[in-house]
Amino acid sequence: MSTLKDKGKEYLTVKDMQKVxxxxxxxxxxxxxVWPNIFIGNVAVAQNKTSLLKLGITHVLNAAHSKRGSIGNQSFYGNDFVYFGIPADDSTHFDLDVYFQPAADFINKALKSPGGKVLVHCIMGMSRSSTLVLAYLMIYHELPLKKALQKLIQKRAIYPNRNFLALLLDLDLQMTRTKKTCHIL
Structure with missing residues (x-):
């Protein structure tokens, strides 16, 4: 795998992640x-409350909140589901990383609730939603990005955009540095 080298250390690139x-x-x-009790889906399934209830979904994280075609808020879902909306654009300039921790916290809290199952969705269920699930796996399960990607693509066809992959690589680097710092202390 081609990697960037800096002071003897190798860093994965967006291109490396795209190959995975x-x-x-x-x-x-x-x-x-895609992970025990974590589902990634598209907007059509997210708006089918009957299907969600049959699957046992208790929490919905909408990564395309208030975007055209993505109806969803707490009043839409009523008392059947706990809702969290993130108004993300699937674009090369949207800073989705500011939502990594809040989304990861929501997913973690959902899974800790009795019978908790969470649907993370955007419009197609490929870029925004998968990016947030990857961030959760990195933050709460301490999976390196490459390993998290490999786990998810065994379960679903995902394709975070280049910008989101770069943001996840930054998170990966931060977490690697934090681990090294913790081991030194």
Whole structure:
């Protein structure tokens, strides 16, 4: 794998991550369980409350909150689900990283609640939603980005945009530095 080198250390690149993603041979489904009790899906399944109830979903994280075609708020979901909306753009300039910790905290809290199952969705369930699930796996399960990507592509066809991959690589680097600092102390 081609990597950038800096002072003897190797760093993964966005291109490296795209190669991992390109190795996925799965078809894109409306919804997939990508980690125990964590589902990634598209907006159509997110708006089908009957299907969500059948799956046992208790929490909904909408990574395309207030975007055209993505209806969703607490009043839409009523008392059946706990809702959290993030108004993210799937673009090359949106700073999704400011939502990594709040989204990870929401997913973690959902999974700790009795019978908790969380749906993380955007419009197609490929870029914004998968980026937030990857951030959760990195933050709460201390998975390096490459390993988190490899786990998810075994369960769902995902493809975070280049900007989001770069933000996840920054998170990966921060977490690696933090681990090293903790081991020194």
């Amino acid at each position: 993603l390109d190795s996925c041979k799965l078809q894109l489904n409306q919804i997939d369980e």
